[in-house]
Structures are given as C-alpha cells and as structure tokens.
Amino acid sequence: AQTVTQSQPEMSVQEAETVTLSCTYDTSENNYYLFWYKQPPSRQMILVIRQEAYKQQNATENRFSVNFQKAAKSFSLKISDSQLGDTAMYFCALPGPPGGATNKLIFGTGTLLAVQP
Amino acid sequence: DTGVSQDPRHKITKRGQNVTFRCDPISEHNRLYWYRQTLGQGPEFLTYFQNEAQLEKSRLLSDRFSAERPKGSFSTLEIQRTEQGDSAMYLCASSWGGKGYEQYFGPGTRLTVT
Numbered sequence: 001a002q003t004v005t006q007s008q009p010e011m012s013v014q015e016a017e018t019v020t021l022s023c024t025y026d027t028s029e030n031n032y033y034l035f036w037y038k039q040p041p042s043r044q045m046i047l048v049i050r051q052e053a054y055k056q057q058n059a060t061e062n063r064f065s066v067n068f069q070k071a072a073k074s075f076s077l078k079i080s081d082s083q084l085g086d087t088a089m090y091f092c093a094l095p096g097p098p099g100g101a102t103n104k105l106i107f108g109t110g111t112l113l114a115v116q117p
Numbered sequence: 118d119t120g121v122s123q124d125p126r127h128k129i130t131k132r133g134q135n136v137t138f139r140c141d142p143i144s145e146h147n148r149l150y151w152y153r154q155t156l157g158q159g160p161e162f163l164t165y166f167q168n169e170a171q172l173e174k175s176r177l178l179s180d181r182f183s184a185e186r187p188k189g190s191f192s193t194l195e196i197q198r199t200e201q202g203d204s205a206m207y208l209c210a211s212s213w214g215g216k217g218y219e220q221y222f223g224p225g226t227r228l229t230v231t
Binding site for chain 2: 004009032033035037042043044045046047050091096102104106107108109110
C-alpha cells in the first residue's frame, strides 16, 4: 500500500532563515510523482512543488526546493529565506496505487510550520 | 479562471439531519475529487469523478454518503442521517489530467454535527 509519513508535527523557524521539512513514503511503483502542498490558515490547499521520480535533478521553485532520495524513499522540502507568509501546514502527497483509474492523493499527517518575526 | 469554489463554507447541523455540499471545479477540468479532513490530519480521499462517471469510492464513504456530478460539471456530496463523527472539513479538488497533474483545491466546507 502507498503510505506517506511526516514525522515532524510542528516546526518553527525565524524569518529569513532556512528550514527543512521531512517526508518518507512507500510505493511499489518505479515511476511516480511526489508533491508538497501548503495549507495556510485560510485553509485553501495550494501546490508548492512537484517532483517526478524518474528525474535525477531535484525540483526547485523560487525559495522552495526538494531533496529527493529515491532509494531511501525520502522527499524533504527546503524553504530558504523564510517569510511570514510561509506560515502554514505543509503536506507531502503521493498519487494513489498503481493500476487504478484514479489520481487520488495519499497525504501525510502534515507539518505545521510557524515562521517567527 | 476563478478557481474551485465550494458552498456552503460552513454548515452546522443536528445529528440525524441530511446535508448537501456543492463543488464547482475549474471549468476545463474533467477530474473531480472529494476529500475529508479532520483536525490535525491530512486529507483522506472519498471519491473521484472523471467527467460525469464516478470511478472510485473509498471505503470511508458509507451508505449514508452519496456524490453526483451531473453533466460532468459541478458536483454534490450528500450525507444522510448525519452523525457526530461526520464533523470534518470536506474538500473538493479538480484537475485536468492524471498522475502528474496538480490538483486544485477549493476552500472546503466545514461541517459541524451537534
């Protein structure tokens, strides 16, 4: 079964500093996608970054980057130059089981990130 | 593109009552998903539509839950005979394609069953 584990329920970082959020997962697929979603206090979930498993290069979107370790099934999110607006719940997500017609997402339990001024 | 919208944003109901939620996806998206999120947890998949066809339902979706997507446009999620355990945030998401495609989420409907 596909599983996603986020072992850090809460984290705190000072404004302008760097923070890394951890995620491990399990899948039987060889080619898959991984996502980080952000859910700010207003509760609308938005995509932060996406990684394709067959790509060796780690994905980067402005201040957000990932460290994707396929063999270790690890997918951490690094936020550089943290801003107050980064305060949110962050979810790691993996599409559902192979062979299904669905692209349902399997989410971790989330990490609540607080950026301190 | 006005994003995914959900109505109502909040619903308080008494146990045993029926409730219905509506989701309007992004217009060109043919895939629509419903998730349920309880406090401190990640969203859990409930059901999936491709166009008007409901292609998958989670075991979380008991007989009291029904979802429709007539004409492949908006979707409704109905809960009959609500129970306190149904209290949660119900999220709708839509996407244009399959596994690698981003899902766009609505703001959710928060249900409180008293």
